[in-house]
Amino acid sequence: xxxxxxxxxxxxxxxxxxxxxxxxxxxxxxxxxxxxxxxxxxxxxxxxxxxxxxxxxxxxxxxxxxxxxxxxxxxxxxxxxxxxxxxxxxxxxxxxxxxxxxxxxxxxxxxxxxxxxxxxxxxxxxxxxxxxxxxxxxxxxxxxxxxxxxxxxxxxxxxxxxxxxxxxxxxxxxxxxxxxxxxxxxxxxxxxxxxxxxxxxxxxxxxxxxxxxxxxxxxxxxxxxxxxxxxxxxxxxxxxxxxxxxxxxxxxxxxxxxxxxxxxxxxxxxxxxxxxxxxxxxxxxxxxxxxxxxxxxxx
Numbered sequence: 001x002x003x004x005x006x007x008x009x010x011x012x013x014x015x016x017x018x019x020x021x022x023x024x025x026x027x028x029x030x031x032x033x034x035x036x037x038x039x040x041x042x043x044x045x046x047x048x049x050x051x052x053x054x055x056x057x058x059x060x061x062x063x064x065x066x067x068x069x070x071x072x073x074x075x076x077x078x079x080x081x082x083x084x085x086x087x088x089x090x091x092x093x094x095x096x097x098x099x100x101x102x103x104x105x106x107x108x109x110x111x112x113x114x115x116x117x118x119x120x121x122x123x124x125x126x127x128x129x130x131x132x133x134x135x136x137x138x139x140x141x142x143x144x145x146x147x148x149x150x151x152x153x154x155x156x157x158x159x160x161x162x163x164x165x166x167x168x169x170x171x172x173x174x175x176x177x178x179x180x181x182x183x184x185x186x187x188x189x190x191x192x193x194x195x196x197x198x199x200x201x202x203x204x205x206x207x208x209x210x211x212x213x214x215x216x217x218x219x220x221x222x223x224x225x226x227x228x229x230x231x232x233x234x235x236x237x238x239x240x241x242x243x244x245x246x247x248x249x250x251x252x253x254x255x256x257x258x259x260x261x262x263x264x265x266x267x268x269x270x271x272x273x274x275x276x277x278x279x280x281x282x283x284x285x286x287x288x289x290x291x292x293x294x295x296x297x298x299x
Contacts, residue, residue, distance in 0.1 A: 029051045030108055032055065033111060045112070059073070069098075127258065127260045129256065137250065141172060144169075147181055147232045148233055151181070151183045154269075154273055155187045165200050184214075184273070186218075186276045219276050226242045229273070231269045234263070234270050
């Protein structure tokens with residue numbers, strides 16, 4: 001971006017003037033915006049160059065117009081950094097690089113929003129979409145394994161918990177509890193299903209001695225969803241889509257997953273969890289009250 005500014009800025013200004021007269025579509029940049037280049041980004045925005053931030057950029061720098069493309073590829077050879085330049089007006093290359101650019105552009109963050117995040121110190125927030133169930137399971141295992149105090153878990157169904165038992169995912173909860181952490185789970189189920197699943201959890205090797213650190217409660221089955229939620233230490237979260245709850249295999253049942261290290265997002269999911277948790281407490285209290293009334297009526 002600095003090289004383009006130093007050597008081609010006058011040309012870009014001509015294109016931008018044409019854009020102002022609606023004779024050109026303008027200039028768009030995709031780059032990684034950080035504290036080191038924010039001032040240049042501001043300058044380019046002022047002259048109406050559109051810029052978006054993308055965290056993970058391709059290994060090559062490239063530019064593309066409706067007629068040609070130019071790409072620079074860097075590589076190491078003999079301990080030295082070498083650059084290879086590709087320039088082509090072949091329509092296939094133009095179409096290929098245009099497609100890459102447009103896909104990156106869709107994923108990008110507008111420069112003013114990115115600059116605000118950097119200035120506020122929230123630029124370390126990461127949101128990642130995982131479309132591979134195995135990758136989602138690995139990532140979930142990593143963040144649960146890193147938990148220091150607490151894991152909150154909302155299961156979309158009883159079957160979802162059963163699948164987790166089968167793949168050994170609950171071992172990580174046991175390790176957290178051995179370190180003094182706590183685990184709370186909410187599952188849409190009735191009392192019979194809950195008892196059955198608790199038996200499976202105990203068979204999975206989570207010791208009853210640690211029951212004070214493990215609390216599993218059921219909520220009304222009408223609250224069954226297609227999304228499971230994990231919140232770790234109220235700082236990180238991952239949600240996993242239940243694509244087909246009838247499957248016995250986790251890898252066949254799971255769909256897309258989304259990870260975030262945003263504390264605000266984690267706190268929002270924790271709030272949803274606490275709301276469901278309070279519902280279970282109110283239900284238990286109402287059941288106790290109803291039994292008491294029944295017993296007094298019978299006597």
